[in-house]
Amino acid sequence: MSIEIEFDSSWQDDFLHRIDEDGPWGNWELYKLSIEVEKHLVIPEFEGLQAPKHLPHLTPLPHQLETAKQVIENMNGKAILADEVGLGKTIEAGLILKEYMIRGLVKKVLILVPASLVTQWGQELNSKFFIPAVTQKKSYVWEQCDVVVSSIDTAKRTPHRDLIYQQDYDLIIIDEAHKLKNNKTKNYEFVQNLKKKFCLLLTATPIQNRVEEIFNLVSLLKPGHLGSETSFYEKYKRDSRSLNDNEHLKELVNKVMIRNRRADTGIEWTKRHVKTIPIEFSKAERELYEAICQLKNEGDWLQANAFSVMTLQREACSSREAVFYTLKNMLQRKENPSQTFQQQIEYLIAMVEAVQQNSKAEKVLELIRNINDKVIIFTEYRATQLFLQWYLKQNGITSVPFRGGFKRGKKDWMRELFQKHAQVLIATEAGGEGINLQFCHHIINFDLPWNPMKLEQRIGRIHRLGQENDVKIYNFAIKNTVEEHILKLLYEKIDLFERVIGELDDILTKLEFGNIEDHLIDIFSGSSSEGEMRIKMENLSSMIEFAENLRKGDSHAAAGNS
């Protein structure tokens, strides 16, 4: 067969010139040394990993090494790395990148990660892998630096976008790639148009996705691997969740995806201790909550604002500030509010003002004082976050806020402040993703998210590789409210908190009924009575139990066959 053989002859003129000019000639010792060096640097085999030899201070885990080898030798450098949370996908990506760089197959690298992780990626590549990665700060970086880490939101904007398209990247790494599941978004389009010679997509939650999302993710990596759009949807329903039931599709996906499970790695994990802390409303708080519940019975609200009522209910369990903020917004947003509407809101605001204490916050204060160590408090609401910060300060406890909306530098700064100077970090939901806080092992869930995966991500911030202590999780729930229902009927029944990392998404995939959060909203807003709601919740948790048993059955069957 014909293969192009390129002979580098750029040096010849230089050499001939020296022959004509009689020098200058090199030193024999150095000449010999450089050949010796070259003999060490030559890699005589296609197979095998060189990177570990270059990284004496890093001890990769067996599954990480195996993954790197798989990606390079069997997947041709294009893969979705989908390990369960906390198994070190960054290490795997770093190993692969390092290997390619050592072998001279990769020079120009683009790494797109959430803004909050840019600095961390840069630091890890430099300190753990000796890869001179640069975090993007100025637009000249795209051209002048070989390995650049940036957030996708920066990268897709002009002038960066055009500069990036002009570069010839050898490897593209995208962290939290599950955000690219929708092919109609700007981010998706941006990544699709990048030239991807080698490409790694990192995600922790690929199989909870619908088949459509899997198709989009895989097509980004390797277009055509799952067929064309038309042919794919002829075979599989767009919103089907039947990935696990369709062996053929599963097999195809597994050709481009590696998913290590915690259970298979044999790593010792610290334990999770979960404690539910039931709290009684004060009289005024209870009155506010009841007043909000009453809204449901007024026809006007039920049709247009079922969702708002529920939001308010949940907020009332968090803080009066959160309720107030939403009420104010509702009033402002409504065009030509009717007299009744206005009165209704004003009545509620008056109720809010009557509330003088926050029972949960009082409990938090007591708890933090007892723990006497670093604590992370999660809340869903900005207003609650601000209130808690103020409240703790009043009581002499230092805290730092953390939000998804923070710029990268601010996030790093807050993390640093928390680690070195503050006792408490108060994070809103968006802060739950993309920051690692292993140095802390207490979490207070001030209020509970309705999507169990979100909760898993919260816990995943501290319960990951590198955590040396058992993790303590405190769940706050107000008695006789939606919150308690959720906690009792959903989370406790399915043992969510005690579960090992990653089991949950397995279970949720087994259920082919869509997003849990949608179901909960439906149950709470659609139920006409407490009784109906209870029955529906029972149903939901039985479904989850059923799915779990199915799963257990699967593994028994598998064990039996082998």
Added chain:
Amino acid sequence: MQQQEIHNFLLQYFEANDCPILENKPGYLTVQLTIELDKELMNRPFYWHYLEKTGGTPNPMQLTLITNQKEAPDSLKGEIIHFGSPRLHQIFASSKKLARYIRLYENHQQQQRQTALLPWLCLNVKISYQCDRKRDEFKSIGLQLINGAMVEDFHDRLLKIPLTPKIPDYSFTLSPLVKPKSGMLRIEKFLKSEILKEDHSWAEEAKQRWEKDLRLLDHFYEDIEEENESYETEKKALQDQYEPKINISFLNGGLFYLTEKAI
């Protein structure tokens, strides 16, 4: 490379570049850099620029390199060097850059007789076989510029011969019949013909992988009729990923004048 080998390599590198070795103990060494090597390694162009402008006294840095943390004293400040450390690779690159071309004579012992020295052209190259994976091979080829004899592993043979940069007494060099330029061409041709004789199933397999992915790509875009930019990008990406290539890159080389029986 073992840590001891790295230690020895560093020592040789600094000695070959005339840097005084201030300390050479188990586990570490400290060297006084020369001005040239400070400029080469320390990356402080502004300092040197400033110094040249102001005419100050140059003060090249000292460098302490720790090759074994267990043996070096705990209090010692220095750079820890291991096979993956950027400093070592910088020095690797520097040693290659500083000695690309050479000319040497055999330091033979026949001092009383007039001795003819035959010219040899030596090229040391790295051959890289690349598709979505890569492997390399080091080759050293010598070509006698009188009779055109071609010798492999030439460098290893040279290591057994005493060599000197100055022509020894009572010696004279024979003029090459083969000009160095055409000598280079002969070596190039020789390398290429040798390579073509090898087994290239790796390249066949890469092409198969390439074609397979290309078929998938075509299928993916078959619904879309008009010219599609991302299709072209993807196609190019597959070519970059899989296309088998062989690169012969030059490491170093030179002219060697050797006695008739030397090789």
